[in-house]
Amino acid sequence: xxxxxxxxxxxxxxxxxxxxxxxxxxxxxxxxxxxxxxxxxxxxxxxxxxxxxxxxxxxxxxxxxxxxxxxxxxxxxxxxxxxxxxxxxxxxxxxxxxxxxxxxxxxxxxxxxxxxxxxxxxxxxxxxxxxxxxxxxxxxxxxxxxxxxxxxxxxxxxxxxxxxxxxxxxxxxxxxxxxxxxxxxxxxxxxxxxxxxxxxxxxxxxxxxxxxxxxxxxxxxxxxxxxxxxxxxxxxxxxxxxxxxxxxxxxxxxxxxxxxxxxxxxxxxxxxxxxxxxxxxxxxxxxxxxxxxxxxxxxxxxxxxxxxxxxxxxxxxxxxxxxxxxxxxxxxxxxxxxxxxxxxxxxxxxxxxxxxxxxxxxxxxxxxxxxxxxxxxxxxxxxxxxxxxxxxxxxxxxxxxxxxxxxxx
Amino acid sequence: xxxxxxxxxxxxxxxxxxxxxxxxxxxxxxxxxxxxxxxxxxxxxxxxxxxxxxxxxxxxxxxxxxxxxxxxxxxxxxxxxxxxxxxxxxxxxxxxxxxxxxxxxxxxxxxxxxxxxxxxxxxxxxxxxxxxxxxxxxxxxxxxxxxxxxxxxxxxxxxxxxxxxxxxxxxxxxxxxxxxxxxxxxxxxxxxxxxxxxxxxxxxxxxxxxxxxxxxxxxxxxxxxxxxxxxxxxxxxxxxxxxxxxxxxxxxxxxxxxxxxxxxxxxxxxxxxxxxxxxxxxxxxxxxxxxxxxxxxxxxxxxxxxxxxxxxxxxxxxxxxxxxxxxxxxxxxxxxxxxxxxxxxxxxxxxxxxxxxxxxxxxxxxxxxxxxxxxxxxxxxxxxxxxxxxxxxxxxxxxxxxxxxxxxxxxxxxxxxxxxxxxxxxxxxxxxxxxxxxxxxxxxxxxxxxxxxxxxxxxx
Numbered sequence: 001x002x003x004x005x006x007x008x009x010x011x012x013x014x015x016x017x018x019x020x021x022x023x024x025x026x027x028x029x030x031x032x033x034x035x036x037x038x039x040x041x042x043x044x045x046x047x048x049x050x051x052x053x054x055x056x057x058x059x060x061x062x063x064x065x066x067x068x069x070x071x072x073x074x075x076x077x078x079x080x081x082x083x084x085x086x087x088x089x090x091x092x093x094x095x096x097x098x099x100x101x102x103x104x105x106x107x108x109x110x111x112x113x114x115x116x117x118x119x120x121x122x123x124x125x126x127x128x129x130x131x132x133x134x135x136x137x138x139x140x141x142x143x144x145x146x147x148x149x150x151x152x153x154x155x156x157x158x159x160x161x162x163x164x165x166x167x168x169x170x171x172x173x174x175x176x177x178x179x180x181x182x183x184x185x186x187x188x189x190x191x192x193x194x195x196x197x198x199x200x201x202x203x204x205x206x207x208x209x210x211x212x213x214x215x216x217x218x219x220x221x222x223x224x225x226x227x228x229x230x231x232x233x234x235x236x237x238x239x240x241x242x243x244x245x246x247x248x249x250x251x252x253x254x255x256x257x258x259x260x261x262x263x264x265x266x267x268x269x270x271x272x273x274x275x276x277x278x279x280x281x282x283x284x285x286x287x288x289x290x291x292x293x294x295x296x297x298x299x300x301x302x303x304x305x306x307x308x309x310x311x312x313x314x315x316x317x318x319x320x321x322x323x324x325x326x327x328x329x330x331x332x333x334x335x336x337x338x339x340x341x342x343x344x345x346x347x348x349x350x351x352x353x354x355x356x357x358x359x360x361x362x363x364x365x366x367x368x369x370x371x372x373x374x375x376x377x378x379x380x381x382x383x384x385x386x387x388x389x390x391x392x393x394x395x396x397x398x399x400x401x402x403x404x405x406x407x408x409x
Numbered sequence: 410x411x412x413x414x415x416x417x418x419x420x421x422x423x424x425x426x427x428x429x430x431x432x433x434x435x436x437x438x439x440x441x442x443x444x445x446x447x448x449x450x451x452x453x454x455x456x457x458x459x460x461x462x463x464x465x466x467x468x469x470x471x472x473x474x475x476x477x478x479x480x481x482x483x484x485x486x487x488x489x490x491x492x493x494x495x496x497x498x499x500x501x502x503x504x505x506x507x508x509x510x511x512x513x514x515x516x517x518x519x520x521x522x523x524x525x526x527x528x529x530x531x532x533x534x535x536x537x538x539x540x541x542x543x544x545x546x547x548x549x550x551x552x553x554x555x556x557x558x559x560x561x562x563x564x565x566x567x568x569x570x571x572x573x574x575x576x577x578x579x580x581x582x583x584x585x586x587x588x589x590x591x592x593x594x595x596x597x598x599x600x601x602x603x604x605x606x607x608x609x610x611x612x613x614x615x616x617x618x619x620x621x622x623x624x625x626x627x628x629x630x631x632x633x634x635x636x637x638x639x640x641x642x643x644x645x646x647x648x649x650x651x652x653x654x655x656x657x658x659x660x661x662x663x664x665x666x667x668x669x670x671x672x673x674x675x676x677x678x679x680x681x682x683x684x685x686x687x688x689x690x691x692x693x694x695x696x697x698x699x700x701x702x703x704x705x706x707x708x709x710x711x712x713x714x715x716x717x718x719x720x721x722x723x724x725x726x727x728x729x730x731x732x733x734x735x736x737x738x739x740x741x742x743x744x745x746x747x748x749x750x751x752x753x754x755x756x757x758x759x760x761x762x763x764x765x766x767x768x769x770x771x772x773x774x775x776x777x778x779x780x781x782x783x784x785x786x787x788x789x790x791x792x793x794x795x796x797x798x799x800x801x802x803x804x805x806x807x808x809x810x811x812x813x814x815x816x817x818x819x820x821x822x823x824x825x826x827x828x829x830x831x832x833x834x835x836x837x838x839x840x841x842x843x844x845x846x847x848x849x850x851x852x853x854x855x856x857x858x859x860x861x862x863x864x865x866x867x868x869x
Contacts, residue, residue: 054544057496057536061529067503068529071514072522079426079515082507083824090832093504097839100497101846104490108853148425149511150825296519297595303523304597311530318537318560331544362660369663370722375605378667382612385663389619389656396770397464397652 004295006305007073008285011066012278016271018062020177023170023270025059027178028052029099029126030171031201032119037112040193045119047194048178049106051185054331056103058322060096072304074294076147077285081136084145084152088136088163095129098122127171134170138163141277142224143287161223165216172212173270176205180250180266184259188329199254202262206251230280239276243269354395361388426512428818429825437509437823440833442802444502447840449801450794451495454625455535456565456618458488461626461650463558470551479859480646482546489543490850494843496536501836509829513812513822516592520585521575523597528571535564566615573614577607580804581675582813609664609671610804616661617800620759621793623654628790629855631783642859644776651786652770654793655763662760665753666719672807673720676814677729678738679807682745684716686730693717693728698750701742704732740809748802755796759789 001009031048034041052059071078082089102122109115135158139145142162145152157163179202186194221228230236246269253262283290295301325331361384368381431437462484469477503525507514538560545554578584584600585592630647633639673680680686686693687704693716699709714724721728731739762785769777776782812819 054540057492057539058533060496060500061533061536064500064503064532065529067507068522068525071507071518072526073519075518075522076426076515078507078518079511082504082514083511083826086508086824086826086832087828089504089508090835093501094835094839096500097497097843100493100500101843104493105846105850107486107490108850110853146425149427149429149515151425154826154828296522297593299596299598300519300523304526307523307526308530311527311533315530315533318534322537322540325541325545325548330548365660366663369667373670375608375671379608379612382608382664382667385660389653389660392656393653396656396767397649 002292003298003301003305004292007069007295007301008278008291010305010308011069011073012274014062014066014069016267016274018059018066019170019173019270019274020267021055021059022062023130023174024177024181025052025056026126026130026171027174027176028182029122030175031178031182031198033123033126035116040197043191043194044197047186047191047198048182049119051182054326055322058319069304069308073296073301074285074291075296077289077294079149080147080151080286081140081145083148083150084154084157085136085139086150087154088132088139088158092129092132092136095125095132098125099129126174130170130174131167132158134167135159135163137170137277138166140286141166141227141281142220143226145286147286147289161219162216162227165212165219168212169209169216172205172209176202176209177266177270179205180254180259180262183254183257184263187257187259188327189332195257195259199257199259202254203251206247206254210247210251227277227280230282231276234279236276236280239272239279243272243276246272352395354391358388358392358395361385361391426515428512428821429823431820431823431825431829433829434820434823436829436833438819440829440836441505441509442805443833443837443840444498444505445801445805446798447843448495448498448502449797450621450625451491451498452569453618453621453797454488454491455495456569456615457622457653458484458491458626459558459561459565461622461653462488463555463562465649466555466558470555476642476645480642483854483857484646485543485546486854487851489539490847490854492535492539494847498843499532508826508832509824510812510822511824513817516817516822517585517813520582520592520595520597520600521578524571524574524578524601528568531564531568531571534560535568538564569614569618570611573611574601574604574607576804577610578604579812580610580808580814581606582816587816606671606675609668613661613664613668613800616657616664617793617797619657620654620661621790621797623650623652623657624759624786624793625790626650627654628787631786634783635780635787647786648776651766654759654789655766658756658760658763661756665756669719670721673728676807678731678734679740679745679804680720681729681731682740682742682807683749683803684728685742685746686716686728687732688730689727689733690730691717691727692725693720695719701746706746738810740807745803745807748799748806751799752796752803755792755799759793759796762786762789 028048028051032045034044036042067078070081098121102118102125106115106118106122109118138160139152139157139162142160144157144160179198183195183198183202186198220231231240246265250262250265250269253259253265283292285291285294296304365381365384365388368377368384370381372378372381462481465477465484466481468474469481538557541549541557542554542561545557549557578600581604582600583604584596584598586594588594627647627650630638630643633643634647669680669683672683684693684695685699685701685706692714694711694713695715696706696709696711699706701707716728717726718724720726731742766777766782766786808814810818810820812822
């Protein structure tokens with residue numbers, strides 16, 4: 001593996017994480033689409049909504065991560081993909097806006113009718129977005145994105161047999177993943193009826209996703225021969241087998257109601273197929289453009305990799321903390337403790353040195369800012385001005401709040 | 410597997426990203442501008458609102474007063490809703506960089522991409538701790554919960570730092586060499602971190618974030634006060650954001666002056682466009698209002714020597730005119746002038762309001778009682794957003810016709826894809842709906858009944 005391939009590994013890891021975690025969120029939207037006023041139907045939708053809560057935002061940052069690494073490490077590839085596949089990506093973008101907005105709105109709904117409108121927008125966009133992104137992947141995999149500024153066909157690059165199949169696989173596997181994860185969450189909070197409901201859904205969607213994947217084989221054989229050849233030989237074939245084995249194992253685990261291990265095997269099934277795609281296409285990113293040729297210069301690659309590695313030192317423990325809190329049920333509604341009474345400390349004298357300090361900072365900052373030309377002294381001046389704002393705020397806001405005795409506007 | 414081309418690679422790529430003939434360049438720029446104008450006010454809340462929420466929660470831990478807990482919890486719901494909308498509008502922006510400007514990304518992505526990678530990590534941490542903070546109420550110990558808010562405040566800063574560093578680089582590009590039409594010898598670290606041309610923008614934007622979030626939040630409660638909603642809860646909720654915005658707004662005047670001088674030194678044509686100065690002049694005047702035609706500002710109020718004084722702190726300094734560069738290298742003067750004057754005018758008004766409030770508080774130890782004060786605070790929030798957007802138009806349109814200053818023209822960066830007007834119209838409609846949705850949810854959250862009694866009972 002060369003240096004030029006390291007960012008590609010990062011992109012693939014990001015794609016796999018997005019397909020699994022973001023995919024489960026898309027699927028949770030899918031399961032909110034069916035209506036029904038019965039208590040069970042409502043409970044299913046509520047559960048699908050609430051399970052996403054704390055991890056929702058983080059799951060979607062993976063997409064940003066993929067885009068950013070792509071345009072930094074393989075800028076011409078990013079420019080080619082974004083311009084030729086602009087329609088598919090724009091549709092995905094619209095879906096992302098609608099989903100995010102609907103998600104933010106749901107907490108404000110009061111009547112069942114309002115809630116259904118929001119859920120329907122959320123559900124439809126949860127199908128639209130993975131389909132459009134899957135179709136874009138299909139365009140890349142079938143060699144329909146040439147190098148250059150909008151050099152490919154704006155429509156057939158993503159509306160073609162391979163794209164349609166990969167879009168369908170994306171939607172089906174998202175719904176499948178979500179059902180498995182929601183069953184596991186329901187089991188954790190001890191809701192038996194929900195466990196049964198999502199177990200059934202997981203089994204059905206598991207078969208549907210498998211059938212779509214099998215159905216895709218002849219299509220890819222006819223429409224995208226190079227990727228077919230890559231997937232049916234060598235490492236590509238191994239990845240396909242790994243994915244199929246993990247998918248079957250997941251079905252068996254779900255059948256046995258062992259959802260926690262099923263979470264992991266389902267993730268492996270999705271990740272393996274992404275790895276298989278990369279292995280099948282290796283060493284090409286786009287027709288005629290290899291990874292080595294597309295990669296940015298050494299200096300860019302090294303700073304990017306070092307930057308991400310340093311970031312990962314903060315990111316990995318933070319993600320672990322979040323998922324640990326969620327998966328151990330610390331955020332479940334049942335676990336809410338009443339607000340702990342906070343004992344008030346004895347009141348302190350209000351006079352303090354803060355105001356004179358704030359005034360001093362303001363003077364020093366303004367002088368450094370106003371009378372000096374050096375950029376660095378100006379920046380130091382700006383820091384003093386920030387210190388003025390911070391100290392001034394603490395000096396003024398607390399007593400102002402505490403002594404709110406006048407009540408006239 | 411895919412047949413390789415037989416031309417040398419550099420030739421293939423150079424040919425593939427040649428400038429294209431795009432009939433809808435203006436629409437592409439407007440689509441990008443619409444997306445920024447939607448996203449930037451939300452960014453302000455991302456920068457400043459978490460600090461206010463965490464401060465209020467800290468007050469609760471310090472005083473035990475349940476009112477602060479209620480306020481922090483209610484504000485954190487607003488924070489979550491605005492963050493969710495900010496995430497999606499930000500995602501659209503990162504899509505659009507490629508959808509609309511593929512040549513820019515293909516040519517320079519490797520130069521500035523590092524900043525976006527760090528921004529991505531920063532944003533990731535922000536999203537993680539927003540999740541912990543919002544869902545952690547009542548599930549974490551009070552101290553742990555407060556601590557989980559701190560990373561949100563820090564990452565709000567680092568994220569905007571990285572994005573503005575890229576904007577600073579676009580205005581003052583370094584860290585690469587152009588050789589035979591190819592960008593070579595790329596040094597991202599040098600281009601970004603050793604490029605000092607972003608500090609003034611960062612400080613200016615960070616203060617703007619506190620002004621927008623502070624005035625906007627205060628203005629909601631000021632309107633409430635005018636309608637008689639004016640208890641201890643509302644007063645607290647007005648004083649905290651208003652104090653921080655009032656402190657930031659006079660500082661912004663000093664920082665704005667610094668920005669003007671930095672632009673004068675590095676982008677003299679942008680400065681000339683701010684005033685509409687066509688010829689190089691010693692002791693250049695400044696015109697308030699007016700309209701720029703045929704190389705002159707007509708119908709404006711002329712203030713002699715003001716431009717020289719502002720740009721170089723010397724009333725007789727020479728200021729470079731627009732005609733020192735060919736017409737095709739000049740930005741559209743009236744757009745830049747009008748936005749600049751809007752920003753300065755509104756900003757000055759906000760600074761005066763801020764100083765009035767601070768002086769009133771220091772002298773009287775209470776809030777002003779005049780109805781006019783509450784009307785002014787009520788108007789200050791929307792006006793702060795106007796000034797924010799006007800400021801961004803000033804610097805971004807003032808950069809035209811360059812996307813990378815003096816290196817790549819905007820027209821050479823644009824996509825060759827057709828259908829930009831369709832995309833623009835669709836996005837405009839969707840964002841109109843988004844605006845309606847945001848207003849709707851904020852009103853719903855504001856109207857939820859106050860639960861002071863409940864929290865008072867709980868807190869004993």
